Amino acid sequence: MAVARVGMAGWTYAPWRGDFYPRGLRQADELRYASERVTSIELNGSFYALQKPASWVKWRAETPDDFVFAVKAPRFITHIRRLDDVAEPLADFLASGILGLGPKLGPILWQLPPSLEYDPETIAAFLALLPHDTGSALESARGRSERMRGRELLEIDEVRPLRHAIEPRAYSFDDQEFADQAAAAGVAVVLGDSAGRWPRLDWVTADFAYARLHGDEELYTSGYDAAGLDEWEEWTRDHLDHDRDVHVYFDNDQKVRAPFDAMSLLERLAR
Numbered sequence: 001m002a003v004a005r006v007g008m009a010g011w012t013y014a015p016w017r018g019d020f021y022p023r024g025l026r027q028a029d030e031l032r033y034a035s036e037r038v039t040s041i042e043l044n045g046s047f048y049a050l051q052k053p054a055s056w057v058k059w060r061a062e063t064p065d066d067f068v069f070a071v072k073a074p075r076f077i078t079h080i081r082r083l084d085d086v087a088e089p090l091a092d093f094l095a096s097g098i099l100g101l102g103p104k105l106g107p108i109l110w111q112l113p114p115s116l117e118y119d120p121e122t123i124a125a126f127l128a129l130l131p132h133d134t135g136s137a138l139e140s141a142r143g144r145s146e147r148m149r150g151r152e153l154l155e156i157d158e159v160r161p162l163r164h165a166i167e168p169r170a171y172s173f174d175d176q177e178f179a180d181q182a183a184a185a186g187v188a189v190v191l192g193d194s195a196g197r198w199p200r201l202d203w204v205t206a207d208f209a210y211a212r213l214h215g216d217e218e219l220y221t222s223g224y225d226a227a228g229l230d231e232w233e234e235w236t237r238d239h240l241d242h243d244r245d246v247h248v249y250f251d252n253d254q255k256v257r258a259p260f261d262a263m264s265l266l267e268r269l270a271r
Contacts, residue, residue: 002240005040005068005106006266008258009212009251012045020259035063038262040070040106042212042249046098047072047111053097053153060101068106070165070210070247071098079113083126088145090129095141095152099134102156107163107188107210107247114198118172120181127185135159165190165210165247169198179203191235195219208245211235213261215252223257224250224264233268 011034012027021030034041043059045051059069074093077086098105131137134156141154166182167190179201182189188206192198194214213232215222224232232248239246248265250258 002243002245004236004240004246004248004269005070006236006248006262006269007038007040007042007250008034008262009042009072009249010044011035011041013256015256016259019256031059032062034259035067037259038266039066040068040247040249042070042072042109042251044072046093046096047075050074050092050096051098052151053100056097056100056153060104063104068104069101070106070109070249071101072109072111075111078110078116082113082116083122086126087129088143091140091143092145092148094131094137095144095148095154097153099137099141099156100153103160105134105160105162107165107208109190109210110164110166111190112166112168112170112173114169116168117170118168118175118178120177123178123181127181127187130164130185130187131162132164132186133159133162137162163188163206163208165206167192167212168201171199174199174201179205182206195222204244206244208247209236209239210247211249213248213250213252215257222252223255224252224261229261229264229268232265236265236269 011031021033025033077089081089131140138156144152165188182205186206188208188210189201189203191202191211192214193216195216195218197219216224216228236246236248250261252258
């Protein structure tokens with residue numbers, strides 16, 4: 001049976017303290033608190049820097065048994081290398097401890113910069129590198145660079161499928177050739193709701209769907225009213241009815257809307 005996972009992009013935000021997080025809650029307990037109220041969180045610290053193996057194991061231990069993380073891939077690959085010559089950086093990322101999430105490892109999110117225009121050859125080469133199960137990911141991780149020696153995690157408890165979602169932010173990606181490439185690779189193209197800032201690509205290219213809700217009227221700020229949540233409930237249920245898992249992440253955190261919107265959508269889906 002298809003499953004909907006709903007949550008937020010990240011969980012460590014100072015404005016959430018005393019609003020979403022109760023006053024007096026220790027910062028060390030925020031992940032536990034948040035993960036008991038949503039079913040998934042987009043882990044975004046990995047976008048800025050490789051995390052330590054112990055951190056991944058800790059995050060796995062602090063969350064409920066049925067919880068799942070989406071993991072945002074490093075900007076070094078997407079924004080600095082711009083998907084070019086990234087076999088070794090990909091191996092470093094996979095060796096950094098991500099596999100320590102075990103059954104709680106959900107999709108890997110590849111967010112592209114707006115300045116990265118669509119180039120079929122670059123995308124083809126990148127998609128060909130992506131491992132689609134944890135066994136293949138482990139093999140890729142073994143090709144890590146020397147700088148990772150002594151600070152890697154190179155083990156898995158079992159082989160599981162590994163999903164990928166890609167979020168382009170240049171309008172040149174609104175191209176059937178790109179859709180076909182993603183579908184051939186089984187990679188989901190993210191539906192980004194961004195108040196018109198970036199392309200809105202509502203395509204089915206994988207056996208799951210992935211949406212990032214950055215704000216419907218004002219980027220990173222606008223909350224979703226009843227009509228907006230109705231729309232996302234309908235979108236989610238349509239995918240579930242077609243036996244596709246769904247991941248929805250609210251990224252409108254600046255006015256502490258993300259956790260409340262996520263909980264509201266989960267309440268609607270539970271009816």
